[in-house]
Amino acid sequence: MSSTQFSLAKLRAATNNFSTDNVIGTGRSGLIYKAHLSNGLTVAIKNYDPDRFQGFREFRAEAEALGKLRHPNIVKLLSYQASGSVMLLVYEYVERGNLHERLRESCSFSWFDKFKILRGVANGLAYLHGLENPVIHRDIASRNVLVDSDYEPRIINFGLSRTIDKCHSLSHVSTAVAGSVPYMAPEYRSGSTKATVKGDVYSFGILMMETVLGPTRCSRYFKVSAQNRDFDLVEWVRGIELDKIISDFSGYSGYFVDALWPEYIRIALLCANDNPEDRPVMNEVVQMLNQILPHTPASSRSTG
Template sequence: MDPTLQAIISAIASFILLSLIFTFIYFLCHTTSKHHHQTPPRRRTRSIQTTPNPSFFSITESQLFDPSLKQIQMLDLVNATRNFSPDLIVGDGGFGLVYKATLSTGATVAVKKLSADAFQGYREFRAEMETLGKIKHDNIVEFFGYCATGSDRILIYEFIEKGSLDQWLYDMSSTGDMSSLRLPLSWGTRVNIIKGVANGLAYMHNLERAIIHRDIKASNVLLDEGFKAHIADFGLARRIEGSHLHVSTQVAGTMGYMPPEYVYGATAATVMGDVYSFGILMFEIATCRRPNWPIKSESGKEIRMVEWAIKMVSEKREMKMLDASVLKDDLKEKEVLEFFRIATLCTNESPKYRPRMNEVVKLLNQIQDETTT
C-alpha cells in the first residue's frame, strides 16, 4: 500500500477512536452528574453537644435540658428589660451583657444575654445550665431560669444588690446618690466575705459529682445587702467524678489567679486549682493589690503579686501588707497573721500540698468565731 495513503488511514482511525473515547467520557460524566442531582439530600441530625454553630440553637432543643430548669419566655424578658435597654445594663462580661430587670412576678433579677456569634458563649451557656442550674447554696448565686430562642441564649439569676467584690476593692466612686457611696471594706467584712467564698467552694467540691469553678476571682464574687458573698459566673465550671479532675485541651481561668500547673500546660483541672485561686483572692482582699499587676520589689525588680505576698509573709511583714484603707484600731495581729498563713497554704506551688476547701473552712472559722463588720 502506498505509504501516504497508509498514513491518512491511520490518522482517520486515530481521530475516530479519540472521538469515541471523549464521547464515552462525556456521557459517563453527564449521567453521574444527573444522578447526583436527583439523589435526595440526606437528613441531617443535630445534637446540642456537638453542633459547632450556636445559631442552630432552637426552642425544640430546649426540650433536651433538665425539665426542672425553668424556661422563661422571650416576650417576658423583652418587657422586663424594656427591650434590652442600654439604661438597664449593669455588667459587661466576656461573652455578653447583664441587665437588671423586674419580672412580671415582681422578682428583681439579673439577665445575662450571651453574644449570639460567640461559640464560647454557647459553651458558657451549657456550662451554667449543667452546674449552677442544679445546685443551691447560700454563698452561690441563685439560678432563676433560661431562655433559648433561635440564636438567643439568655440566663436569669437573682439580682445581687451591691455588685462585685472587685468594685468594692477598687472602685470607690459614687453613682450620684450618697447612699450608694462605696466606703472601704472593714477587716471584719473582708474576713466574712472570704469565709462565704470558702463555704461555697467547699460545698461545690464535696458534691457527689464535684464542681470545679475554674475562674475564682474578685469580679466573680457578688455581695448582697449584708455583704454576704455569692460565687457567680459558672461559664467555665465543670462537673467531675471520681478523682475530682477534668481533662481539658484548653487553659481556663484568669491570669494572676490561675494555678501554676495550668499555666505550665497541665491538661487536668482539679479542685486544687480552685484552692490556689482562692488563696490568691485571700491575698487580694487583704492587700487590695490586683493579682495580674506586677509589683516592684525593693530591689527594683517587677514580680508577681503572689511572689511578693509570700516573700512578705516569710519575712513576717504581714501587717505592712494590709490595705492602707483598713482601720487598724480594732485589728488583732494574731488574726491577720493566721489569715495570711492560710492564704500561703492555699497558694503552694504543688497542688498536693494545698489544703482542701473543707479544711480551709475550718481554719478560717478558727480565726474568729464571729467577725463583725
C-alpha cells in the first residue's frame, strides 16, 4: 500500500515538514494534517507520536484493520509509512470534517441530512459486524465520523478496534475497556472485559440521540467525571415528553415531528438498551432506518 506517490519526502513537502499550519485535527496519539500532493490529490495524514507506546499500538491496529476494509462508509486508507520513529497513515480527505464539529454549527445540516449520515454509519457498522471475522470498532462517537460534501459519512479511528476470531467460535474479544465514556455501553463501564458487537450498537444509539438533539444540548446530560462515570442521557431521553422537547426545535418540520421522531427515538432507545442481549444487531438497525427514511420527502429538508 505504501508507494512512491506517498513517499515520506513527498508527504513532508506537502505539509511543509508537518507544519502546525496544516493541522486539521488532534487524536489520542498524534496530529492530523491536510496535504495537497504535487499530483493534485488532497489527503489527510495522521502523524503518530513516536514517544507514546499507545501510538504504536493504535498505528498497527488501524493499519491492519483499514488495510482489509472496503466500504463506502469506512474511511479509505491510501498508504502508510513506518520507518524508525516515523509512523504515518494517509487517508482520503473528507471535506466537511467530523460530525461533532458540524453539529455545533446549528445551521450546518438539515434533519434529512442528519438521517442520511446516521444511515451511512449504520451501514458501515453492519458491514464491520457482518464480516467473516467481525470487527468491533469500540469507539463510535460523533468525533469519529467524517462527513463529505454529499453528507455521506466515513467511520474513522480504528486504533481501538478488535477482530473477533470466528475460526475459534468466539463471540467476543477479551480486552481492556476502551472508548469514549459518554458512548460506552453499561457493561463496559461496569468493568466487563468482553468486547462484543453489541457495544458498538449501544454507542450508535447514543450517536442517534446526539445527532438530533445536538452536542450542546446533550452536554447537559453527559454527566461524566473521572470519579464516578455517571451518565444519564438515555434515561432523560426515555422520559422526555415529546411536545416539550420538540417545542425547542423550531427548525424541524411537522413531518419530522409527526412521522419520524417517535420511530427514530424508539430505534435509538432499542440500540441503547442497558441489556446487550436486548439490543438489535446492526443489520436490523439498518432495516428499521430504511423503513422510515425512504419515505422522507425531498421538500422536507428544513434546517435543524
